[in-house]
Amino acid sequence: MSTKDKEMMNWDADHLMHWVMPVGMNAGVMIDRAQGVSFYDTTGKEYLDGASQLVCVSLGYKYNEEIAAAAAEQLKKLPFFMNFWGFTTPTSIECGQRLSKILPQGIDHFCFTNGGSESTELAFQFARAYWKNKGTNKHKIISLYNSYHGVMYGSITATGLSKGLFSSAFTPLVPGFIKAPSYYCHRCMLGLKYPECGVECAKQVEKIIQLEGPHTIAALIAEPVHGTAGHIPPPPEYWPMVRDICTRNNVLLIADEVMTGFGRTGKAFGVDNWGVKPDMMTLAKGISSTYVPFGAVAMNEMVYDGLKNSVFAGATFSANPLSAAISNKVLEIYERDKIFENAAKMGDYAMERIKKQFLPLPHVGEVSGIGLMIGIEIVENKETGKGFDPASNMMHVIQDKALEKGLFVRVSDESWSSANRISFCPPLTVTREEIDRMLDILYPIVSEIK
Numbered sequence: 001m002s003t004k005d006k007e008m009m010n011w012d013a014d015h016l017m018h019w020v021m022p023v024g025m026n027a028g029v030m031i032d033r034a035q036g037v038s039f040y041d042t043t044g045k046e047y048l049d050g051a052s053q054l055v056c057v058s059l060g061y062k063y064n065e066e067i068a069a070a071a072a073e074q075l076k077k078l079p080f081f082m083n084f085w086g087f088t089t090p091t092s093i094e095c096g097q098r099l100s101k102i103l104p105q106g107i108d109h110f111c112f113t114n115g116g117s118e119s120t121e122l123a124f125q126f127a128r129a130y131w132k133n134k135g136t137n138k139h140k141i142i143s144l145y146n147s148y149h150g151v152m153y154g155s156i157t158a159t160g161l162s163k164g165l166f167s168s169a170f171t172p173l174v175p176g177f178i179k180a181p182s183y184y185c186h187r188c189m190l191g192l193k194y195p196e197c198g199v200e201c202a203k204q205v206e207k208i209i210q211l212e213g214p215h216t217i218a219a220l221i222a223e224p225v226h227g228t229a230g231h232i233p234p235p236p237e238y239w240p241m242v243r244d245i246c247t248r249n250n251v252l253l254i255a256d257e258v259m260t261g262f263g264r265t266g267k268a269f270g271v272d273n274w275g276v277k278p279d280m281m282t283l284a285k286g287i288s289s290t291y292v293p294f295g296a297v298a299m300n301e302m303v304y305d306g307l308k309n310s311v312f313a314g315a316t317f318s319a320n321p322l323s324a325a326i327s328n329k330v331l332e333i334y335e336r337d338k339i340f341e342n343a344a345k346m347g348d349y350a351m352e353r354i355k356k357q358f359l360p361l362p363h364v365g366e367v368s369g370i371g372l373m374i375g376i377e378i379v380e381n382k383e384t385g386k387g388f389d390p391a392s393n394m395m396h397v398i399q400d401k402a403l404e405k406g407l408f409v410r411v412s413d414e415s416w417s418s419a420n421r422i423s424f425c426p427p428l429t430v431t432r433e434e435i436d437r438m439l440d441i442l443y444p445i446v447s448e449i450k
């Protein structure tokens, strides 16, 4: 690293905060550019992106030129316009229309946001407002253990992992939030075995609603597949069961599709894997392939109708034409270049290789996932399933070794999650050859765990 780069890194540590890193520290890696499915640091070193960064750069970096052209065109024509007081733009209307075509039928009303946390936060406000408008006191939000919903007060309160780590610095959190069991079968928190359990985790949602009183519950929010906890899909009955439970108990169902949306699971949206239609869906990340901050709360006619004549305060950047124009281009590319189909095919390919090659290893406890969202569980003892003590820092050792060899992967560990898992989730544009290059780096690291 050059002297100038070292000086910049020191300034960074002294002045810039980094998430999930103690304040005052940085990782010692300064990223300069990205191309294909790789990013490069300022020394020119290449890193294959085996995690799509935060499971968000869905197109990878293969379309930079085309997106830049769409951005330039919009910036020259109308760089910004607010969405307040009924003003609108053709780009935001086009974006809503494009989304309507790929979301489950009937989910075609939108509030645009600047990211996932804002989407979940607003979905809670809309759920409460919906029931208030009906003259009820339904206000409680149910979410699941092992879920991640964002960093703002409501979204972090709904989040069901981190063992307090993500929020202990600024508690107390928000009242009116309740947790239901996670659908993580391999480490079932109810101590049951699928399928003999009859999907008791879904049934528990109904028991919780009954015990709290259905007249107090506004909504259930869940990720179609647990994302941040390490890519953990539910049993196939789970989503149809909770849809039915919510309908029968007059509870709004919110699918948090921030990570699973836009082809990540091999289908357009996570809930499409089970043919379920939620009442609201929270969107971000893949909506713009994170070329710009953007997101949305999508809702059905029933919810939109129930919110009619309510007034909400808005954020300056909501529905800004630049983000919408980029999203339109990204949505066009998804369709034109059959990106979701590629995610399904490449997901099958990666899963087959990982199950065949990694699962037999002495320290791999489980492999599960869907589409290009694959989790590899690392255990200390394969027979008992005991994980490495977080104090051993095993997951970060794996992550650092991979980074040193030119591969970026995400990891979760038992200091804040339910299990030690490597998340393998490359961009949806990845090829077989690129998957092989990534797994060729990861395999020796996992096989050499002592």
Ligand SMILES: Cc1ncc(COP(=O)(O)O)c(C=O)c1O
Binding pocket: 054, 115, 116, 117, 118, 120, 148, 149, 150, 151, 223, 227, 228, 256, 257, 258, 259, 260, 284, 285
């Ligand atoms: C399911 C889910 N919801 C919400 C969020 C928060 O999104 P953002 O980081 O854009 O605020 C995330 C981020 O990872 C997520 O995975």
